[in-house]
């Protein structure tokens with residue numbers, strides 16, 4: 001279908017049917033209480049005063065959080081990471097782009113809206129095919145990399161590094177690290193953020209909607225050298241990030257405990273879920289992901305049928321992956337990792353329909 005992109009979430013189906021949403025992969029602990037308290041306290045002024053169009057305080061907070069000793073013009077803030085993906089395409093995409101698949105569909109949509117020719121490079125055994133991407137990157141305006149990849153999970157950081165070292169300006173790389181903070185212990189070392197100064201053609205993308213549970217408030221940001229940043233920001237509308245979102249984001253970045261707690265819960269619960277599915281079912285196969293969601297390969301039922309069945313019988317929503325480029329065969333659903341009691345309900349539901 002031209003110019004369309006599908007997402008999970010309760011509005012992807014009849015929202016009245018959803019009791020438990022395993023299709024959105026956000027922090028299982030939701031928004032932190034510290035952040036909630038802070039925005040409650042100043043909701044009056046935050047609502048009635050124009051926000052800072054430059055997001056100065058937030059950018060300062062982002063640089064501190066990332067431990068980067070850089071000026072704030074290395075950061076652009078968006079109404080969710082999604083805004084930056086579309087601004088990136090407007091700024092840098094003219095003719096050709098390379099996208100490894102399956103992946104998040106907005107890269108494709110944003111590039112199609114710029115009438116770009118897209119080369120899709122399939123993942124190889126759930127990992128990025130660095131050689132093929134490097135070969136096809138020649139004469140391309142941009143490459144989109146997503147690590148952890150949605151929907152498959154953490155990719156090999158060596159392959160990402162290989163691509164970044166081989167692909168040079170004027171080809172620009174968008175590296176989407178929206179889920180990296182939710183990777184299990186040690187996973188954060190896969191981030192390239194600390195090396196950003198080494199690249200003149202790299203835009204790294206982060207999101208607070210997932211890691212910090214701010215999906216409804218919508219905040220994402222990018223880090224890149226100011227030359228690229230200036231071009232990127234020129235496509236931004238004024239006051240693109242509202243005052244409540246700016247304040248909540250700045251506060252969330254300081255509440256590191258919330259993120260650490262969520263990461264530990266995710267690792268424990270993902271292990272529990274995957275081992276349960278392996279031990280107790282025959283027709284569901286969980287795939288390694290290292291993050292707060294994972295794919296389940298279905299042996300005896302198609303993904304759309306399973307999604308609809310679980311939704312109608314139990315009010316449980318899983319992500320039907322049939323709309324992902326490369327997963328059209330209907331053999332996969334993606335589930336997020338939630339709190340223990342919720343996860344147990346999903347597992348029981350799967351077990352009860354094991355075929």
Ligand SMILES: Cc1ncc(COP(=O)(O)O)c(C=O)c1O
Nearest residue numbers: 080081082104150178207209220
């Ligand atoms: C890989 C990836 N990047 C970016 C986004 C968009 O994030 P945001 O909610 O910050 O716009 C999503 C949303 O699902 C995603 O999966």
